[in-house]
Amino acid sequence: MSVNIKTIAKMAGVSVSTVSKIMNNYSDISEDTRTKVLEIMKQTGYVPSNSAKTLATKKSNLIGVIFAGKLNIDFTHPFFIEVLNSFKKQMGFLGYDLLFFSNEKSHALDGDYLARCRHFNVDGCIIVTGQQVEPSISELDYSEIPCIGVDIELKGRSSGYIMSDNYKMSYKVVEHFYLQGYRELGYIGSTLESDISNTREKGYKDAIESFGLAVNENWFINGDNFFEESGYEAINKMIAADRMPQAVFAASDLLAIGAMRALKEHQLRVPQDVAIIGCDDIEACKYTTPALSTIRQNKDKIGRLAASLLFDLINTQSETSNVVVEPELVIRESCGSRLKE
Amino acid sequence: MSVNIKTIAKMAGVSVSTVSKIMNNYSDISEDTRTKVLEIMKQTGYVPSNSAKTLATKKSNLIGVIFAGKLNIDFTHPFFIEVLNSFKKQMGFLGYDLLFFSNEKSHALDGDYLARCRHFNVDGCIIVTGQQVEPSISELDYSEIPCIGVDIELKGRSSGYIMSDNYKMSYKVVEHFYLQGYRELGYIGSTLESDISNTREKGYKDAIESFGLAVNENWFINGDNFFEESGYEAINKMIAADRMPQAVFAASDLLAIGAMRALKEHQLRVPQDVAIIGCDDIEACKYTTPALSTIRQNKDKIGRLAASLLFDLINTQSETSNVVVEPELVIRESCGSRLKE
DNA sequence: CTGAAAGCGCTTACAG
DNA sequence: CTGAAAGCGCTTACAG
Numbered sequence: 001m002s003v004n005i006k007t008i009a010k011m012a013g014v015s016v017s018t019v020s021k022i023m024n025n026y027s028d029i030s031e032d033t034r035t036k037v038l039e040i041m042k043q044t045g046y047v048p049s050n051s052a053k054t055l056a057t058k059k060s061n062l063i064g065v066i067f068a069g070k071l072n073i074d075f076t077h078p079f080f081i082e083v084l085n086s087f088k089k090q091m092g093f094l095g096y097d098l099l100f101f102s103n104e105k106s107h108a109l110d111g112d113y114l115a116r117c118r119h120f121n122v123d124g125c126i127i128v129t130g131q132q133v134e135p136s137i138s139e140l141d142y143s144e145i146p147c148i149g150v151d152i153e154l155k156g157r158s159s160g161y162i163m164s165d166n167y168k169m170s171y172k173v174v175e176h177f178y179l180q181g182y183r184e185l186g187y188i189g190s191t192l193e194s195d196i197s198n199t200r201e202k203g204y205k206d207a208i209e210s211f212g213l214a215v216n217e218n219w220f221i222n223g224d225n226f227f228e229e230s231g232y233e234a235i236n237k238m239i240a241a242d243r244m245p246q247a248v249f250a251a252s253d254l255l256a257i258g259a260m261r262a263l264k265e266h267q268l269r270v271p272q273d274v275a276i277i278g279c280d281d282i283e284a285c286k287y288t289t290p291a292l293s294t295i296r297q298n299k300d301k302i303g304r305l306a307a308s309l310l311f312d313l314i315n316t317q318s319e320t321s322n323v324v325v326e327p328e329l330v331i332r333e334s335c336g337s338r339l340k341e
Numbered sequence: 342m343s344v345n346i347k348t349i350a351k352m353a354g355v356s357v358s359t360v361s362k363i364m365n366n367y368s369d370i371s372e373d374t375r376t377k378v379l380e381i382m383k384q385t386g387y388v389p390s391n392s393a394k395t396l397a398t399k400k401s402n403l404i405g406v407i408f409a410g411k412l413n414i415d416f417t418h419p420f421f422i423e424v425l426n427s428f429k430k431q432m433g434f435l436g437y438d439l440l441f442f443s444n445e446k447s448h449a450l451d452g453d454y455l456a457r458c459r460h461f462n463v464d465g466c467i468i469v470t471g472q473q474v475e476p477s478i479s480e481l482d483y484s485e486i487p488c489i490g491v492d493i494e495l496k497g498r499s500s501g502y503i504m505s506d507n508y509k510m511s512y513k514v515v516e517h518f519y520l521q522g523y524r525e526l527g528y529i530g531s532t533l534e535s536d537i538s539n540t541r542e543k544g545y546k547d548a549i550e551s552f553g554l555a556v557n558e559n560w561f562i563n564g565d566n567f568f569e570e571s572g573y574e575a576i577n578k579m580i581a582a583d584r585m586p587q588a589v590f591a592a593s594d595l596l597a598i599g600a601m602r603a604l605k606e607h608q609l610r611v612p613q614d615v616a617i618i619g620c621d622d623i624e625a626c627k628y629t630t631p632a633l634s635t636i637r638q639n640k641d642k643i644g645r646l647a648a649s650l651l652f653d654l655i656n657t658q659s660e661t662s663n664v665v666v667e668p669e670l671v672i673r674e675s676c677g678s679r680l681k682e
Numbered sequence: 683c684t685g686a687a688a689g690c691g692c693t694t695a696c697a698g
Numbered sequence: 699c700t701g702a703a704a705g706c707g708c709t710t711a712c713a714g
Contacts, residue, residue: 002459004706004707004708005707005708006707006708014684014685015684015685015686016685016686016707016708016709017684017685017686017687017709017710018683018684018685020708020709020710021684021709023708024709028683028684029683029684030683030684033683033684045456047456047459047460048460048707048708049396049460049462049706049707049708050392050460050461050462050708051391051392051393051395051396051401051461051462051706051707051708052392052396052690052706052707052708052709053707053708053709054392054690054708055390055392055393055396055689055690055691055692055706055707055708055709056689056690056707056708056709056710057690057708057709057710058690060392062440074426074429074430075416075422075423075425075426075429076422076423076426076624078624081416081417081422082416082417084416085415085416085417088415088416088441088443089415089443091443092443092444093443096443097440097441097442097443097461098440098441098443099403099438099439099440099441100429100438100439100440100441101438102429102430102432102433102434102437102438102439103433115386115388118343118388119388119389119390119391120391120392120438121390121391121392257628283417283419283625284624284625284628287598287625287628287629288628288630289629289630345690345691345692346691346692347691347692355700355701356700356701356702357691357692357693357701357702358693358694358700358701358702358703359699359700359701361692361693361694362693362700364692365693369699369700370699370700371699371700374699374700389691389692390690390691390692391692392690392691392692393690393691393692393693393706394691394692394693395692395706396690396691396692396693396705396706396707396708397691397692397693397694397705397706398692398693398694398706399706
């Protein structure tokens with residue numbers, strides 16, 4: 001019933017090859033036949049089959065989206081979902097649609113990302129990730145398939161990555177705290193398996209020392225993940241171990257929000273008793289009391305850049321390029337500054 | 342280079358048909374050849390091509406995800422993204438992956454949803470929607486492609502939909518307000534083009550009358566959408582028009598959050614001066630001060646049910662079924678109750 | 683500027 | 699229980 005390239009060719013009185021060339025904008029076609037064929041395609045509402053084209057060309061115009069890592073990163077993750085939102089827009093603009101791989105246990109090719117990319121002939125993929133990345137990801141990374149990583153350093157020859165400057169953001173936080181007069185600084189990180197968290201911690205400690213302050217290990221706590229509960233527990237551990245620092249930088253906003261909840265329960269005021277700065281600038285920052293100061297990761301820019309980098313990786317033999325995005329300190333109420341946004 | 346069904350057949354010394362049957366779990370194959378072929382597939386790391394299979398069968402094992410409506414619903418929408426999250430999990434469990442259609446202007450098939458579904462041979466699709474739905478959606482709805490709508494009533498013979506009981510939720514809100522002693526009740530809705538908002542308003546007014554109270558039209562404001570700014574403006578309009586009601590139900594949490602901001606600016610306390618109840622139970626409700634009471638939509642259940650309904654629509658000639666999910670009142674601090682969650 | 687034909691990698695009657 | 703062959707709807711050298 002459905003009209004295909006053969007139907008169009010017959011109706012136009014031309015060959016299938018000619019129709020194909022017209023669809024693909026070949027130049028060596030007379031204007032006459034081109035307009036005639038185009039007209040018939042419009043009349044009949046012809047839609048070319050993607051699977052046939054993919055089978056013939058090995059290109060699907062599809063980008064695979066992979067949530068990697070054992071830790072449950074999914075659509076509800078406030079940072080990654082915003083990055084993906086902007087990635088999707090830019091990728092759509094470039095003419096691609098997005099294929100989200102399910103990773104449920106029941107799935108046949110579950111966990112074998114490279115196999116699934118080949119199965120669907122995706123033209124490239126974006127990998128967003130929590131901690132504890134599976135070996136299957138690096139198999140993909142080193143394959144011929146173009147990949148772009150967000151918050152994960154891909155090293156393959158057809159791979160690239162993009163992330164915020166995690167080292168520098170910590171410097172900005174310490175500098176701010178220092179200027180506010182705080183001298184005793186603490187840090188709440190995620191698990192030690194997170195490179196992101198570790199880089200932020202390293203940057204934080206280095207900055208503390210560069211300002212001539214002392215690092216007190218009792219004020220450095222690493223939780224299990226980037227979520228709220230870990231921040232809550234971190235504060236409780238700090239309180240149990242020692243007196244509190246004057247100011248704390250948390251490696252995510254959710255950690256910071258958990259931390260503020262714990263402080264409140266201990267009758268410690270934010271920022272008067274303990275100043276807090278989070279990281280990411282998720283929506284929730286605006287709704288907490290006090291409103292949470294944070295390091296803004298430019299999620300829109302990260303998403304758009306990821307799309308453009310991937311596009312270049314797919315369409316040119318461009319050198320793999322890795323981009324670091326400048327983070328920005330956003331002052332609200334939780335960090336003891338008089339400044340408002 | 343890459344191994345295909347022919348390679349496998351040759352290596353196993355059988356025909357291509359036989360290999361195909363084994364992949365598709367046909368029963369009329371001897372155990373011997375089956376194990377031999379399976380073994381070779383494993384050794385070679387054979388991955389069947391989805392496009393070839395789709396071309397031959399017209400089934401892609403892909404579900405199209407469509408964000409419909411002129412109003413910008415995207416990944417950052419706190420309600421729909423949670424529904425999609427649970428939908429994706431359940432759909433993955435059922436063996437499907439998700440294809441997200443871009444809807445950027447530059448895209449060739451932009452706006453023609455049916456064409457895009459046919460282009461990719463999706464087995465079915467899920468439509469989530471804001472207001473002002475395009476005509477192209479109902480073309481899809483009435484096509485042969487199985488569709489499931491979330492918060493939109495699809496009427497086609499291979500379509501179904503799922504939503505919360507929008508009428509009943511309003512009754513629950515009014516009942517609660519009534520029991521708390523409030524007699525002057527207001528409502529903040531979205532645009533009049535939103536069926537969802539209109540149903541909630543209708544239910545609200547009917548409930549008010551069934552409790553023998555009066556409806557004051559000055560206390561019923563419809564904004565432009567379900568977002569924060571509309572709620573903010575709605576309160577300003579109410580204040581400009583009349584004295585304030587004692588309690589207000591907002592058709593979304595974001596409207597409620599905007600409303601609370603406006604009330605605060607006018608020195609009106611929540612809930613002492615005006616009690617507020619929102620709708621959806623998004624994450625942010627927990628972080629506002631006071632914490633926002635709300636109608637919880639069971640997003641996890643809605644997503645899972647949508648997946649199961651769609652699966653049935655695809656795999657059986659099941660009657661189209663439309664499901665209404667029971668909403669639940671969640672009491673926090675903003676509605677004047679002594680109860681805590 | 684146009685067309686015939688092989689090929690992409692599967693599935694599916696059909697014959698044996 | 700197994701296989702030969704046609705077909706799905708495109709693209710791409712190649713010949714003219």
